Amino acid sequence: MSKILITGKNGQVGWELQRVFASSGEVIAVDADDMDLADADAIRRFVRDVSPDLIINPAAYTAVDKAESDSDLAMAVNGIAAGVLAEEAQHLGAVLVHYSTDYVFDGSKPAPYTESDVPKPQSVYGKTKFAGEQAIRASGCKHLILRTSWVYGVHGGNFVKTMLRLARERDELRIVADQFGAPTWARDLAQATASALNCWKILDWDHQLGGLYHLTAAGRTNWHQYAEEIVRLARKYDSALAAKPLNIHPIATHEYPVPAKRPVNSVLANDKIRDAFGIVLPAWQDSLAECVREIYEQPESA
Numbered sequence: 001m002s003k004i005l006i007t008g009k010n011g012q013v014g015w016e017l018q019r020v021f022a023s024s025g026e027v028i029a030v031d032a033d034d035m036d037l038a039d040a041d042a043i044r045r046f047v048r049d050v051s052p053d054l055i056i057n058p059a060a061y062t063a064v065d066k067a068e069s070d071s072d073l074a075m076a077v078n079g080i081a082a083g084v085l086a087e088e089a090q091h092l093g094a095v096l097v098h099y100s101t102d103y104v105f106d107g108s109k110p111a112p113y114t115e116s117d118v119p120k121p122q123s124v125y126g127k128t129k130f131a132g133e134q135a136i137r138a139s140g141c142k143h144l145i146l147r148t149s150w151v152y153g154v155h156g157g158n159f160v161k162t163m164l165r166l167a168r169e170r171d172e173l174r175i176v177a178d179q180f181g182a183p184t185w186a187r188d189l190a191q192a193t194a195s196a197l198n199c200w201k202i203l204d205w206d207h208q209l210g211g212l213y214h215l216t217a218a219g220r221t222n223w224h225q226y227a228e229e230i231v232r233l234a235r236k237y238d239s240a241l242a243a244k245p246l247n248i249h250p251i252a253t254h255e256y257p258v259p260a261k262r263p264v265n266s267v268l269a270n271d272k273i274r275d276a277f278g279i280v281l282p283a284w285q286d287s288l289a290e291c292v293r294e295i296y297e298q299p300e301s302a
């Protein structure tokens, strides 16, 4: 029976991971009260005490704009803690799964980014997440780093839920239309994580399958098109919203100033994970439809 330590148990991905891994072993799911990722000694103590075979780390400082003025804490949680978890995994012979971000890129590439493209983060969040990737690689532990983008889910705060609220409250929305990426469902990430680990285990942990992979929904969109699709789907379940006039205006990035610079293009190429593990996530519209349906039909799970 394997012991699985999952961080960020109340986060979007952490919440889905707990459900997906519930029958895979003894799951120890933690939050900051159990193991504060800003405290390296606390991480070492906790991990040594639990002695897991597998550490899955979806916890992160994810407040992209707040991180600009809170860089020490963001670096502690996203950079240093990832390295400490990796060192402890190496010490125990455990496997570490870690999640990273499209925001490690500057967004200037006109095509999808591959794993061999050189990161050039533009924000504190992106820099700290890239530092975490580097620390994990330097540790020598068996690991998967899964870079994803624009995560949403039934559980937790995200763009989908914000749009649903704003669509009910307002008659007009102004949404950025010149940043491109792939909205990715937290549940797809959790299920793909389990598939990749099963495949790696079957082939043998010594097989050279570890490393960095891009993992996002198929397709690409911009925030404006994404918002329109969210509202279109929601109107099927929400009669008040269906009857309400709502204008969603496309705007440029400079018309919505925020502290952190975002990449213009952060579409990631998923060929490597497809070739290594046979993993292809659904088109972003298909998973979004499933998630919106669940938000309306099973609101108690949110």
Ligand SMILES: NC(=O)c1ccc[n+]([C@@H]2O[C@H](COP(=O)([O-])OP(=O)(O)OC[C@H]3O[C@@H](n4cnc5c(N)ncnc54)[C@H](OP(=O)(O)O)[C@@H]3O)[C@@H](O)[C@H]2O)c1
Pocket: 007, 008, 009, 010, 011, 012, 013, 014, 031, 032, 033, 035, 036, 037, 038, 057, 058, 059, 060, 061, 062, 077, 099, 100, 101, 102, 129, 147, 148, 149, 150, 151, 152, 156, 157, 186
């Ligand atoms: N969200 C996105 O759009 C996005 C895009 C690309 C990549 N990613 C990456 O994907 C992963 C999962 O993201 P997500 O959307 O599931 O994140 P999320 O919903 O924001 O959850 C992050 C979790 O980290 C926990 N956490 C924060 N500081 C902590 C600390 N000091 N000690 C322990 N736990 C702490 C939070 O706990 P509290 O809630 O209690 O603070 C929360 O449960 C992250 O690595 C993120 O960088 C996310």
